[in-house]
Amino acid sequence: MTKLTANFTLAEFTASDTADELGIENTPTRDELANIITVAERLQGLRDFLNSSLKTPVWLQITSGFRCEALNTAVGGSPSSDHRSGLAADFKAWRADGRAISPDTLMRTVEALGSFDQAIRYDGQTRIHVGYGPKMRGQMLRKSRAGYELYEPGR
């Protein structure tokens, strides 16, 4: 088990049911691994921030991290997706008592910590997407059935 930060292992960023089903190894190159470590460090910072601001231990679950070319193709991901290079992760978070942390809280926390490219909240879901690609646009989006629009808290 390769530990990347105090609370994250590499396996959390490479695990994929689709990869398992299709027999795809989803192994990062050295450069991709460096990107995954960058994201792990950022999410560790986010977790530590939530721990202290919510005054409870917080658990972050990566629901989608790195995607090698074969996996990205299999899931229909864009070739330019930050997941492809290891620079993005989708995640959910829970308090120690098992209550989910709202995606709005996660969005606000990503924004407060700054230096990100894109954060996306999905209607009806507790996970959010955060990308740390080189453009660093600080873009906050909401995805609904109608498509993408600018994110506004509480909507």
Ligand SMILES: [Zn+2]
């Ligand atoms: Zn994503």
